[in-house]
Amino acid sequence: MAKTKKPPRWYFSLRSPYSWFAYRELTERYPDVADGLEWIPFWEPDDLTQKLLDEADVELPIVPMSRAKNFYILQDTARLSKARGLKMTWPIDKDPNWEVSHLAYLVAAREGHGRAFVEHTYRARWEESRDITKRETIAEIAGQIGLSPQLLADAADDPAVRDEGVQCLISSYKDGLFGVPFFVHGRDKYFGVDRLRPYVAAFRGQDIEEVERSWQDYDELPRFSAPGGDTGHAGGCG
Template sequence: MPKKKKPPRWYFSLRSPYSWFAYRELTERYPDVADALEWIPFWEPDEITQNLLDKAEVELPIVAMSRAKNFYILQDTARLSKARGLKMTWPIDKDPNWEVSHLAYLVAAREGRGREFVEHTYRARWEEARDITRRETMAEIAVQIGLDPELLANATDDPAVREQGVECLTSSYHDGLFGVPFFVHGREKFWGADRLRPYVAAFRGQEIEEVERSWQDYDELPRFSAAGGDTGHAGGCG
Protein backbone atom coordinates (compact mmCIF):
# COMPACT_ATOMS: atom_id res chain seq x y z
CA MET A 1 0.00 0.00 0.00
CA PRO A 2 1.50 3.36 -1.03
CA LYS A 3 2.48 5.74 1.74
CA LYS A 4 -0.06 8.50 2.33
CA LYS A 5 1.14 11.81 0.95
CA LYS A 6 1.48 14.55 3.55
CA PRO A 7 -0.31 17.84 2.89
CA PRO A 8 1.66 21.07 2.39
CA ARG A 9 2.24 22.62 5.79
CA TRP A 10 3.91 25.36 7.73
CA TYR A 11 5.28 25.44 11.23
CA PHE A 12 4.82 28.67 13.14
CA SER A 13 5.59 29.91 16.62
CA LEU A 14 3.50 32.44 18.50
CA ARG A 15 6.72 33.43 20.22
CA SER A 16 8.59 34.29 17.02
CA PRO A 17 8.55 37.73 15.37
CA TYR A 18 9.61 36.16 12.09
CA SER A 19 6.64 33.81 12.23
CA TRP A 20 4.48 36.87 12.82
CA PHE A 21 5.91 38.54 9.71
CA ALA A 22 5.31 35.36 7.68
CA TYR A 23 1.79 35.02 9.04
CA ARG A 24 0.88 38.56 8.02
CA GLU A 25 2.19 38.15 4.49
CA LEU A 26 0.85 34.64 4.01
CA THR A 27 -2.70 35.53 5.03
CA GLU A 28 -2.83 39.00 3.46
CA ARG A 29 -1.05 38.35 0.18
CA TYR A 30 -1.56 34.63 -0.45
CA PRO A 31 -4.84 33.62 1.22
CA ASP A 32 -5.28 30.73 -1.23
CA VAL A 33 -2.03 29.22 0.02
CA ALA A 34 -2.82 29.96 3.68
CA ASP A 35 -6.18 28.22 3.36
CA ALA A 36 -4.64 25.09 1.83
CA LEU A 37 -1.86 24.60 4.37
CA GLU A 38 -1.82 22.53 7.51
CA TRP A 39 -0.95 24.88 10.35
CA ILE A 40 1.34 23.28 12.94
CA PRO A 41 2.60 25.13 16.03
CA PHE A 42 6.15 24.80 17.30
CA TRP A 43 7.45 25.91 20.69
CA GLU A 44 9.94 25.21 23.44
CA PRO A 45 8.32 22.46 25.53
CA ASP A 46 7.95 22.52 29.29
CA GLU A 47 9.14 19.71 31.53
CA ILE A 48 6.00 17.60 31.15
CA THR A 49 6.04 17.68 27.35
CA GLN A 50 9.82 17.24 27.27
CA ASN A 51 9.48 14.01 29.25
CA LEU A 52 6.95 12.75 26.71
CA LEU A 53 9.30 13.67 23.87
CA ASP A 54 12.18 11.91 25.59
CA LYS A 55 10.12 8.74 25.81
CA ALA A 56 9.43 9.02 22.08
CA GLU A 57 13.16 9.63 21.45
CA VAL A 58 12.43 12.98 19.83
CA GLU A 59 15.21 15.56 20.16
CA LEU A 60 14.24 19.08 19.18
CA PRO A 61 16.84 21.55 17.84
CA ILE A 62 16.81 23.78 20.92
CA VAL A 63 19.92 25.59 22.08
CA ALA A 64 20.42 28.72 24.15
CA MET A 65 20.61 32.00 22.25
CA SER A 66 23.79 34.03 22.56
CA ARG A 67 23.68 37.61 23.81
CA ALA A 68 25.10 38.84 20.49
CA LYS A 69 22.41 37.06 18.49
CA ASN A 70 19.69 38.41 20.75
CA PHE A 71 20.85 41.98 20.15
CA TYR A 72 21.08 41.32 16.42
CA ILE A 73 17.50 40.05 16.30
CA LEU A 74 16.30 43.15 18.11
CA GLN A 75 17.90 45.29 15.40
CA ASP A 76 16.80 43.05 12.55
CA THR A 77 13.15 42.86 13.57
CA ALA A 78 13.08 46.63 14.07
CA ARG A 79 14.22 47.06 10.46
CA LEU A 80 11.81 44.49 9.09
CA SER A 81 8.80 45.76 11.01
CA LYS A 82 9.52 49.33 9.89
CA ALA A 83 9.81 48.22 6.28
CA ARG A 84 6.45 46.49 6.58
CA GLY A 85 4.79 49.49 8.17
CA LEU A 86 4.19 47.62 11.42
CA LYS A 87 4.42 49.16 14.87
CA MET A 88 6.10 46.41 16.85
CA THR A 89 6.51 46.04 20.59
CA TRP A 90 8.82 43.72 22.49
CA PRO A 91 7.16 42.03 25.46
CA ILE A 92 9.22 40.95 28.45
CA ASP A 93 9.03 37.21 29.01
CA LYS A 94 9.63 36.25 32.64
CA ASP A 95 9.90 32.48 33.15
CA PRO A 96 7.58 31.82 30.19
CA ASN A 97 5.73 28.58 29.65
CA TRP A 98 5.08 28.47 25.90
CA GLU A 99 2.82 25.46 26.36
CA VAL A 100 0.09 27.84 27.56
CA SER A 101 -0.49 29.63 24.26
CA HIS A 102 0.45 26.88 21.82
CA LEU A 103 -1.74 24.24 23.41
CA ALA A 104 -4.49 26.84 23.61
CA TYR A 105 -4.12 27.21 19.85
CA LEU A 106 -4.76 23.48 19.41
CA VAL A 107 -7.97 23.79 21.42
CA ALA A 108 -9.07 26.86 19.47
CA ALA A 109 -8.36 25.06 16.19
CA ARG A 110 -10.41 22.09 17.38
CA GLU A 111 -13.28 24.48 18.02
CA GLY A 112 -12.96 26.02 14.55
CA ARG A 113 -11.34 29.25 15.79
CA GLY A 114 -7.67 28.53 15.13
CA ARG A 115 -7.03 31.31 12.65
CA GLU A 116 -8.83 33.88 14.81
CA PHE A 117 -6.80 32.75 17.80
CA VAL A 118 -3.52 33.17 15.95
CA GLU A 119 -4.51 36.67 14.81
CA HIS A 120 -5.47 37.81 18.30
CA THR A 121 -2.47 36.17 19.96
CA TYR A 122 0.06 37.68 17.57
CA ARG A 123 -1.58 41.05 18.06
CA ALA A 124 -1.46 40.63 21.83
CA ARG A 125 2.24 39.78 21.80
CA TRP A 126 3.73 41.90 19.04
CA GLU A 127 1.45 44.93 19.00
CA GLU A 128 0.22 45.17 22.58
CA ALA A 129 3.21 43.71 24.51
CA ARG A 130 0.95 41.35 26.45
CA ASP A 131 2.21 38.17 28.05
CA ILE A 132 0.82 35.27 26.02
CA THR A 133 2.26 32.75 28.47
CA ARG A 134 -0.33 33.73 31.08
CA ARG A 135 -3.55 31.78 31.41
CA GLU A 136 -5.36 35.05 32.01
CA THR A 137 -4.33 36.29 28.57
CA MET A 138 -5.62 33.10 26.97
CA ALA A 139 -8.94 33.56 28.77
CA GLU A 140 -9.20 37.12 27.47
CA ILE A 141 -8.47 36.02 23.90
CA ALA A 142 -11.03 33.23 24.24
CA VAL A 143 -13.70 35.81 25.01
CA GLN A 144 -12.62 37.88 22.01
CA ILE A 145 -13.06 34.95 19.63
CA GLY A 146 -16.24 33.59 21.19
CA LEU A 147 -14.91 30.61 23.14
CA ASP A 148 -15.18 29.50 26.76
CA PRO A 149 -12.34 31.24 28.65
CA GLU A 150 -11.58 28.20 30.78
CA LEU A 151 -11.28 26.06 27.65
CA LEU A 152 -8.22 27.96 26.45
CA ALA A 153 -6.84 29.01 29.83
CA ASN A 154 -6.66 25.40 31.00
CA ALA A 155 -5.49 23.74 27.78
CA THR A 156 -2.24 22.63 29.42
CA ASP A 157 -4.22 20.60 31.98
CA ASP A 158 -5.80 18.37 29.33
CA PRO A 159 -3.75 15.17 28.76
CA ALA A 160 -5.29 14.67 25.31
CA VAL A 161 -4.21 18.16 24.24
CA ARG A 162 -0.75 17.47 25.64
CA GLU A 163 -0.53 14.36 23.47
CA GLN A 164 -1.63 16.35 20.44
CA GLY A 165 1.10 18.86 21.22
CA VAL A 166 3.67 16.08 21.34
CA GLU A 167 2.43 14.93 17.92
CA CYS A 168 3.00 18.45 16.53
CA LEU A 169 6.54 18.63 17.88
CA THR A 170 7.27 15.08 16.72
CA SER A 171 6.06 16.02 13.25
CA SER A 172 8.49 18.95 13.24
CA TYR A 173 11.28 16.56 14.18
CA HIS A 174 10.49 14.21 11.31
CA ASP A 175 10.22 17.13 8.88
CA GLY A 176 13.72 18.26 9.82
CA LEU A 177 12.68 21.59 11.28
CA PHE A 178 15.53 23.67 12.72
CA GLY A 179 13.83 27.07 12.95
CA VAL A 180 10.62 28.94 12.26
CA PRO A 181 8.76 29.80 10.17
CA PHE A 182 9.29 26.54 8.30
CA PHE A 183 7.36 25.60 5.16
CA VAL A 184 7.13 22.12 3.63
CA HIS A 185 5.83 21.16 0.19
CA GLY A 186 6.46 17.55 -0.78
CA ARG A 187 10.22 17.04 -0.42
CA GLU A 188 10.97 20.76 -0.57
CA LYS A 189 11.56 22.79 2.57
CA PHE A 190 11.78 26.54 3.05
CA TRP A 191 12.98 28.34 6.17
CA GLY A 192 12.35 31.97 7.04
CA ALA A 193 9.85 34.69 6.26
CA ASP A 194 11.96 35.75 3.29
CA ARG A 195 11.46 32.32 1.69
CA LEU A 196 7.71 32.72 1.49
CA ARG A 197 7.71 33.72 -2.18
CA PRO A 198 9.71 30.66 -3.32
CA TYR A 199 7.37 28.52 -1.27
CA VAL A 200 4.30 30.07 -2.88
CA ALA A 201 5.88 29.48 -6.29
CA ALA A 202 6.46 25.80 -5.47
CA PHE A 203 2.97 25.43 -4.06
CA ARG A 204 1.29 27.02 -7.09
CA GLY A 205 3.62 25.48 -9.65
CA GLN A 206 4.66 28.95 -10.83
CA GLU A 207 7.98 30.54 -11.65
CA ILE A 208 9.33 32.73 -8.87
CA GLU A 209 9.27 35.72 -11.23
CA GLU A 210 5.52 35.31 -11.66
CA VAL A 211 4.99 35.34 -7.91
CA GLU A 212 7.28 38.34 -7.47
CA ARG A 213 5.38 40.36 -10.06
CA SER A 214 2.34 40.17 -7.79
CA TRP A 215 4.40 41.06 -4.71
CA GLN A 216 4.55 44.66 -3.60
CA ASP A 217 8.17 44.67 -2.48
CA TYR A 218 9.16 46.48 0.65
CA ASP A 219 11.80 49.08 -0.19
CA GLU A 220 14.06 48.14 2.67
CA LEU A 221 13.91 44.36 2.23
CA PRO A 222 16.36 42.34 0.10
CA ARG A 223 14.76 39.76 -2.16
CA PHE A 224 16.61 37.03 -0.32
CA SER A 225 18.77 37.22 2.77
CA ALA A 226 20.20 35.09 5.49
CA ALA A 227 17.74 36.61 7.93
CA GLY A 228 14.02 36.19 8.17
CA GLY A 229 13.87 33.12 10.35
CA ASP A 230 14.42 31.92 13.89
CA THR A 231 16.88 29.15 14.62
CA GLY A 232 18.69 27.85 17.63
CA HIS A 233 16.11 28.94 20.18
CA ALA A 234 12.69 27.32 19.95
CA GLY A 235 10.40 29.90 18.45
CA GLY A 236 13.42 32.12 18.00
CA CYS A 237 13.77 34.96 20.40
CA GLY A 238 11.92 36.93 22.99
Protein backbone atom coordinates (compact mmCIF):
# COMPACT_ATOMS: atom_id res chain seq x y z
CA MET A 1 0.00 0.00 0.00
CA ALA A 2 1.32 3.44 -0.95
CA LYS A 3 2.23 5.82 1.85
CA THR A 4 -0.22 8.62 2.53
CA LYS A 5 1.34 11.86 1.37
CA LYS A 6 1.76 14.34 4.19
CA PRO A 7 0.30 17.81 3.66
CA PRO A 8 2.55 20.87 3.49
CA ARG A 9 3.00 22.18 7.00
CA TRP A 10 4.72 24.67 9.18
CA TYR A 11 5.85 24.53 12.77
CA PHE A 12 5.39 27.70 14.78
CA SER A 13 5.95 28.72 18.36
CA LEU A 14 3.89 31.29 20.22
CA ARG A 15 7.07 31.99 22.16
CA SER A 16 9.16 32.89 19.11
CA PRO A 17 9.41 36.39 17.62
CA TYR A 18 10.57 34.90 14.31
CA SER A 19 7.47 32.72 14.20
CA TRP A 20 5.45 35.88 14.82
CA PHE A 21 7.11 37.57 11.85
CA ALA A 22 6.43 34.50 9.69
CA TYR A 23 2.81 34.39 10.83
CA ARG A 24 2.29 38.02 9.86
CA GLU A 25 3.78 37.51 6.42
CA LEU A 26 1.96 34.25 5.76
CA THR A 27 -1.45 35.63 6.64
CA GLU A 28 -1.03 39.12 5.19
CA ARG A 29 0.96 38.42 2.01
CA TYR A 30 0.28 34.76 1.22
CA PRO A 31 -3.17 33.91 2.60
CA ASP A 32 -3.57 31.10 0.06
CA VAL A 33 -0.45 29.43 1.44
CA ALA A 34 -1.51 30.01 5.06
CA ASP A 35 -4.88 28.40 4.31
CA GLY A 36 -3.27 25.38 2.67
CA LEU A 37 -0.84 24.51 5.46
CA GLU A 38 -1.14 22.25 8.45
CA TRP A 39 -0.34 24.40 11.48
CA ILE A 40 1.67 22.52 14.13
CA PRO A 41 2.81 24.15 17.38
CA PHE A 42 6.26 23.61 18.85
CA TRP A 43 7.42 24.53 22.33
CA GLU A 44 9.78 23.64 25.15
CA PRO A 45 8.05 20.82 27.06
CA ASP A 46 7.40 20.73 30.78
CA ASP A 47 8.40 17.76 32.94
CA LEU A 48 5.27 15.72 32.21
CA THR A 49 5.49 16.16 28.45
CA GLN A 50 9.22 15.45 28.58
CA LYS A 51 8.51 12.18 30.38
CA LEU A 52 6.11 11.17 27.60
CA LEU A 53 8.70 12.12 24.97
CA ASP A 54 11.35 10.09 26.78
CA GLU A 55 9.03 7.09 26.69
CA ALA A 56 8.71 7.59 22.93
CA ASP A 57 12.52 7.86 22.64
CA VAL A 58 12.23 11.39 21.23
CA GLU A 59 14.91 13.99 21.96
CA LEU A 60 14.01 17.53 20.92
CA PRO A 61 16.73 19.95 19.74
CA ILE A 62 16.53 22.17 22.81
CA VAL A 63 19.83 23.55 24.09
CA PRO A 64 20.81 26.40 26.41
CA MET A 65 21.25 29.78 24.75
CA SER A 66 24.51 31.67 25.13
CA ARG A 67 24.58 35.24 26.40
CA ALA A 68 26.05 36.40 23.09
CA LYS A 69 23.27 34.79 21.08
CA ASN A 70 20.64 36.24 23.37
CA PHE A 71 21.96 39.76 22.78
CA TYR A 72 22.17 39.11 19.04
CA ILE A 73 18.52 38.04 18.88
CA LEU A 74 17.48 41.20 20.73
CA GLN A 75 19.29 43.30 18.13
CA ASP A 76 18.11 41.22 15.20
CA THR A 77 14.44 41.24 16.13
CA ALA A 78 14.61 45.00 16.76
CA ARG A 79 15.87 45.47 13.19
CA LEU A 80 13.31 43.13 11.68
CA SER A 81 10.36 44.58 13.57
CA LYS A 82 11.37 48.13 12.62
CA ALA A 83 11.70 47.13 8.97
CA ARG A 84 8.21 45.68 9.11
CA GLY A 85 6.72 48.71 10.80
CA LEU A 86 5.88 46.73 13.93
CA LYS A 87 6.07 48.08 17.45
CA MET A 88 7.49 45.12 19.30
CA THR A 89 7.74 44.53 23.04
CA TRP A 90 9.80 41.96 24.91
CA PRO A 91 7.87 40.22 27.70
CA ILE A 92 9.62 38.84 30.75
CA ASP A 93 8.99 35.13 31.24
CA LYS A 94 9.18 34.08 34.88
CA ASP A 95 9.17 30.32 35.34
CA PRO A 96 7.13 29.80 32.15
CA ASN A 97 5.10 26.72 31.30
CA TRP A 98 4.63 26.74 27.54
CA GLU A 99 2.03 23.97 27.60
CA VAL A 100 -0.49 26.54 28.85
CA SER A 101 -0.64 28.48 25.58
CA HIS A 102 0.34 25.82 23.06
CA LEU A 103 -2.08 23.18 24.28
CA ALA A 104 -4.75 25.87 24.46
CA TYR A 105 -4.09 26.44 20.75
CA LEU A 106 -4.91 22.80 20.03
CA VAL A 107 -8.25 23.17 21.80
CA ALA A 108 -9.00 26.43 19.99
CA ALA A 109 -8.13 24.78 16.67
CA ARG A 110 -10.44 21.88 17.46
CA GLU A 111 -13.21 24.40 18.04
CA GLY A 112 -12.51 26.12 14.71
CA HIS A 113 -10.81 29.18 16.22
CA GLY A 114 -7.14 28.25 15.95
CA ARG A 115 -6.12 31.14 13.74
CA ALA A 116 -7.98 33.66 15.90
CA PHE A 117 -6.26 32.27 18.97
CA VAL A 118 -2.83 32.60 17.35
CA GLU A 119 -3.56 36.19 16.32
CA HIS A 120 -4.70 37.24 19.79
CA THR A 121 -1.91 35.37 21.56
CA TYR A 122 0.84 36.82 19.38
CA ARG A 123 -0.63 40.27 19.91
CA ALA A 124 -0.72 39.75 23.67
CA ARG A 125 2.89 38.60 23.78
CA TRP A 126 4.69 40.72 21.20
CA GLU A 127 2.62 43.89 21.15
CA GLU A 128 1.26 44.08 24.70
CA SER A 129 4.10 42.38 26.61
CA ARG A 130 1.73 40.02 28.40
CA ASP A 131 2.62 36.65 29.89
CA ILE A 132 0.98 34.01 27.70
CA THR A 133 2.11 31.25 30.05
CA LYS A 134 -0.39 32.42 32.66
CA ARG A 135 -3.79 30.75 32.64
CA GLU A 136 -5.57 34.02 33.31
CA THR A 137 -4.10 35.49 30.11
CA ILE A 138 -5.29 32.50 28.09
CA ALA A 139 -8.72 32.68 29.73
CA GLU A 140 -9.04 36.31 28.66
CA ILE A 141 -7.98 35.49 25.10
CA ALA A 142 -10.53 32.66 25.01
CA GLY A 143 -13.28 35.10 25.92
CA GLN A 144 -12.14 37.48 23.20
CA ILE A 145 -12.55 34.81 20.52
CA GLY A 146 -15.83 33.43 21.82
CA LEU A 147 -14.59 30.27 23.53
CA SER A 148 -14.88 28.99 27.08
CA PRO A 149 -12.17 30.62 29.22
CA GLN A 150 -11.90 27.57 31.45
CA LEU A 151 -11.71 25.17 28.51
CA LEU A 152 -8.65 26.90 27.07
CA ALA A 153 -7.01 27.96 30.32
CA ASP A 154 -7.08 24.40 31.63
CA ALA A 155 -6.14 22.65 28.38
CA ALA A 156 -2.86 21.42 29.86
CA ASP A 157 -4.83 19.43 32.47
CA ASP A 158 -6.64 17.36 29.84
CA PRO A 159 -4.74 14.08 29.23
CA ALA A 160 -6.15 13.78 25.69
CA VAL A 161 -4.97 17.28 24.77
CA ARG A 162 -1.62 16.55 26.38
CA ASP A 163 -1.28 13.44 24.23
CA GLU A 164 -2.18 15.43 21.13
CA GLY A 165 0.53 17.92 22.02
CA VAL A 166 3.07 15.15 22.43
CA GLN A 167 2.19 13.94 18.92
CA CYS A 168 2.89 17.44 17.60
CA LEU A 169 6.36 17.37 19.14
CA ILE A 170 6.99 13.84 17.89
CA SER A 171 5.99 15.02 14.42
CA SER A 172 8.53 17.83 14.65
CA TYR A 173 11.20 15.32 15.61
CA LYS A 174 10.36 13.07 12.66
CA ASP A 175 10.42 16.07 10.31
CA GLY A 176 13.91 16.99 11.46
CA LEU A 177 12.97 20.30 13.02
CA PHE A 178 15.84 22.15 14.68
CA GLY A 179 14.26 25.57 15.09
CA VAL A 180 11.23 27.69 14.26
CA PRO A 181 9.62 28.75 12.04
CA PHE A 182 10.10 25.54 10.11
CA PHE A 183 8.32 24.78 6.84
CA VAL A 184 7.97 21.40 5.14
CA HIS A 185 6.85 20.66 1.58
CA GLY A 186 7.27 17.08 0.48
CA ARG A 187 10.87 16.22 1.27
CA ASP A 188 12.01 19.84 1.20
CA LYS A 189 12.50 21.81 4.39
CA TYR A 190 12.89 25.54 4.96
CA PHE A 191 14.06 27.14 8.18
CA GLY A 192 13.54 30.76 9.16
CA VAL A 193 11.30 33.59 8.12
CA ASP A 194 13.85 34.54 5.47
CA ARG A 195 13.12 31.29 3.62
CA LEU A 196 9.41 31.99 3.37
CA ARG A 197 9.52 33.17 -0.25
CA PRO A 198 11.26 30.03 -1.55
CA TYR A 199 8.74 28.00 0.39
CA VAL A 200 5.85 29.91 -1.17
CA ALA A 201 7.35 29.22 -4.59
CA ALA A 202 7.51 25.49 -3.83
CA PHE A 203 3.98 25.47 -2.43
CA ARG A 204 2.54 27.24 -5.47
CA GLY A 205 4.72 25.48 -8.01
CA GLN A 206 6.12 28.84 -9.15
CA ASP A 207 9.61 30.05 -9.93
CA ILE A 208 11.14 32.10 -7.13
CA GLU A 209 11.36 35.05 -9.55
CA GLU A 210 7.58 35.03 -9.91
CA VAL A 211 7.14 35.18 -6.16
CA GLU A 212 9.76 37.93 -5.93
CA ARG A 213 7.90 40.06 -8.48
CA SER A 214 4.84 40.08 -6.26
CA TRP A 215 6.86 40.90 -3.14
CA GLN A 216 7.23 44.43 -1.85
CA ASP A 217 10.47 44.29 0.08
CA TYR A 218 10.72 45.79 3.49
CA ASP A 219 12.97 48.82 3.57
CA GLU A 220 15.78 47.32 5.61
CA LEU A 221 15.66 43.68 4.58
CA PRO A 222 18.09 42.19 2.04
CA ARG A 223 16.67 40.10 -0.78
CA PHE A 224 18.23 37.03 0.82
CA SER A 225 19.85 36.94 4.23
CA ALA A 226 20.91 34.53 6.91
CA PRO A 227 17.92 32.61 8.19
CA GLY A 228 15.89 34.46 10.78
CA GLY A 229 14.64 31.86 13.18
CA ASP A 230 14.83 30.41 16.65
CA THR A 231 16.86 27.26 17.12
CA GLY A 232 15.84 25.07 20.00
CA HIS A 233 16.87 26.40 23.38
CA ALA A 234 16.13 26.21 27.03
CA GLY A 235 15.48 29.90 27.36
CA GLY A 236 16.66 33.35 26.44
CA CYS A 237 14.95 34.53 23.29
CA GLY A 238 11.50 34.87 24.77
